[in-house]
Amino acid sequence: MEIFHVVIAEDEPYAARHIRALVEREENFSVSAVYESGEDALRGLQSPRLQADLLITDIQMPGISGLALIREAQRVRPGIPSIIISGYGSFTYAKEAISLGTMQYILKPIDVNELRAALLEAG
Numbered sequence: 303m304e305i306f307h308v309v310i311a312e313d314e315p316y317a318a319r320h321i322r323a324l325v326e327r328e329e330n331f332s333v334s335a336v337y338e339s340g341e342d343a344l345r346g347l348q349s350p351r352l353q354a355d356l357l358i359t360d361i362q363m364p365g366i367s368g369l370a371l372i373r374e375a376q377r378v379r380p381g382i383p384s385i386i387i388s389g390y391g392s393f394t395y396a397k398e399a400i401s402l403g404t405m406q407y408i409l410k411p412i413d414v415n416e417l418r419a420a421l422l423e424a425g
Contacts, residue, residue, distance in 0.1 A: 306425040307334040307353035311343035311371055312387070313363040317410065321358060321387060324414060328421050340366035348378050356424045361388040361395055369395065372402045383424050387412060
């Protein structure tokens, strides 16, 4: 079975480590890169060397937001699915995430089963 490569954009180191560990628990999933800002993630996604089948991002990060990152990621990697993991349950954020085609909007603290279901849907 093919490996599904995940890119994570999360500015909180503890949260980034936790998300990475949860993703890598799943069979056939591998984390290609973890970035601490939307700008860094976008630069990484612009590189043809980076394997990226799924983007998991926070919303509030230094520089560009996760929503802006998703918008730009779709421009440089058309069709890349995304999952948002955020501490912000704002309807405005959720509405914009839906308009961008985000697969799932998961609130922190992360429900492991919710993330697992989103990963399986993506993969």
